[in-house]
Amino acid sequence: MTFKTLDDLNDIAGKRVLVRVDLNVPVKDGQVTDTTRIERVAPTIRELSEQGAKVILLAHFGRPKGEPVPEMSLKAIAPAVEEILDQRVYFAADCIGEKAANAIADMNDGDVLLLENTRFHKGEEKNDPAFVEALAANGDIYVNDAFSAAHRAHASTEGLAHLLPAYAGRTMQAELEALEKGLGNPKRPVVAIVGGAKVSTKIDLLQNLVEKVDALVIGGGMANTFLAAQGIDVGKSLCEHDLAETAKSIMSAASAAGCTIVLPDDGVVAREFKAGADSEVVDIKAIPADQMVLDVGPNSVAAVNDWISRAETLVWNGPLGAFEIAPFDRATVAAAKHAATRTRQGSLVSVAGGGDTVAALNHAEVADDFTYVSTAGGAFLEWMEGKPLPGVDILHQQK
Numbered sequence: 333m334t335f336k337t338l339d340d341l342n343d344i345a346g347k348r349v350l351v352r353v354d355l356n357v358p359v360k361d362g363q364v365t366d367t368t369r370i371e372r373v374a375p376t377i378r379e380l381s382e383q384g385a386k387v388i389l390l391a392h393f394g395r396p397k398g399e400p401v402p403e404m405s406l407k408a409i410a411p412a413v414e415e416i417l418d419q420r421v422y423f424a425a426d427c428i429g430e431k432a433a434n435a436i437a438d439m440n441d442g443d444v445l446l447l448e449n450t451r452f453h454k455g456e457e458k459n460d461p462a463f464v465e466a467l468a469a470n471g472d473i474y475v476n477d478a479f480s481a482a483h484r485a486h487a488s489t490e491g492l493a494h495l496l497p498a499y500a501g502r503t504m505q506a507e508l509e510a511l512e513k514g515l516g517n518p519k520r521p522v523v524a525i526v527g528g529a530k531v532s533t534k535i536d537l538l539q540n541l542v543e544k545v546d547a548l549v550i551g552g553g554m555a556n557t558f559l560a561a562q563g564i565d566v567g568k569s570l571c572e573h574d575l576a577e578t579a580k581s582i583m584s585a586a587s588a589a590g591c592t593i594v595l596p597d598d599g600v601v602a603r604e605f606k607a608g609a610d611s612e613v614v615d616i617k618a619i620p621a622d623q624m625v626l627d628v629g630p631n632s633v634a635a636v637n638d639w640i641s642r643a644e645t646l647v648w649n650g651p652l653g654a655f656e657i658a659p660f661d662r663a664t665v666a667a668a669k670h671a672a673t674r675t676r677q678g679s680l681v682s683v684a685g686g687g688d689t690v691a692a693l694n695h696a697e698v699a700d701d702f703t704y705v706s707t708a709g710g711a712f713l714e715w716m717e718g719k720p721l722p723g724v725d726i727l728h729q730q731k
């Protein structure tokens with residue numbers, strides 16, 4: 333690694349350290365349902381706090397588009413951070429300006445303060461210099477421990493490193509080391525599973541990914557978009573119809589690169605996305621117009637598991653279905669268990685990543701069996717593509 337880490341920090345007692353963490357965690361009914369991302373950043377926070385730094389946490393939650401959205405306040409996440417750290421976590425209702433400055437002025441050495449969602453300001457995603465300056469005014473040192481947001485060139489993930497001495501946190505360091513070890517020179521065949529709901533932000537990544545893998549298994553909302561591009565009526569399913577051309581171009585790129593695209597041929601459909609909703613398995617070409625596909629069906633699971641059996645290396649981002657609600661977790665759980673078994677037998681290197689993907693593996697009770705589980709979803713896919721990650725690149729440029 334050619335960037336500075338916490339090992340390069342000395343005499344930080346009393347210093348204000350701005351630590352970018354990823355607290356974009358799964359939440360249901362106000363409760364954090366998977367705390368993996370918080371657990372992963374805890375060592376960095378503890379280490380800085382134990383050395384007497386004033387630890388000021390910067391993070392985003394959801395996609396509030398530059399406006400304060402009460403449901404996306406980080407205040408609701410603070411208790412989970414507090415519980416994991418086993419330490420009081422103070423909260424400031426803004427990440428810049430008077431509210432942040434006053435809360436910081438009240439801090440004692442070793443205290444931990446969480447600032448409100450950086451994405452409540454338009455300047456965050458625009459990496460606006462005035463906003464970066466306003467953030468930098470609160471700190472003496474910048475530590476980036478949010479590998480999972482490092483594919484974003486935002487004020488708190490990239491901009492700050494231009495203004496403050498910048499260091500990688502322990503998780504940033506560990507993620508990069510583990511990905512390089514597991515996937516730096518992968519054994520073929522390499523099979524990727526990509527599912528989930530963030531279709532528009534991830535579909536472009538598949539264009540390059542098909543050149544790196546031997547088979548790309550597509551599930552979740554991503555699959556519906558590809559099926560619709562092939563003229564299949566997906567009813568009320570989550571689907572980005574305007575991305576049909578992109579999906580077609582990915583299929584052509586895959587065929588040119590010799591990568592097999594694996595799409596579901598059956599699906600589990602329901603009228604509503606809720607627990608206990610009536611569901612049935614249908615052929616993928618017979619999705620009722622008033623229903624939505626919420627999971628891939630049993631034939632498709634068999635095909636996915638067959639690809640997992642043939643793989644030497646598995647890369648997985650995004651659940652195959654809406655796993656949070658039974659029975660739409662079946663495909664994800666079955667594939668996760670199969671990958672875990674092969675990994676335990678020593679016949680597969682399995683690397684999975686993503687906020688909900690980690691939650692899904694925990695739900696299947698196999699997260700510990702995977703070779704490596706990254707907290708990153710989009711960032712992990714971009715790393716896999718070989719794309720530079722702005723949040724990591726800028727750390728490398730520090731003298």
Ligand SMILES: Nc1ncnc2c1ncn2[C@@H]1O[C@H](COP(=O)(O)OP(=O)(O)OP(=O)(O)O)[C@@H](O)[C@H]1O
Nearest residue numbers: 528529530552553626653654686687688689709710
């Ligand atoms: N067929 C489907 N219809 C609707 N939602 C789906 C479907 N399949 C999966 N999902 C949803 O996708 C979400 C996870 O997708 P997402 O792309 O955010 O993955 P992730 O692992 O969290 O990656 P990242 O870390 O990049 O966010 C889950 O909430 C799940 O319910």
Ligand SMILES: O=C(O)[C@H](O)COP(=O)(O)O
Nearest residue numbers: 354356480481687709710
């Ligand atoms: O959940 C993630 O993958 C990261 O927190 C980045 O979130 P974003 O896709 O909304 O930028």
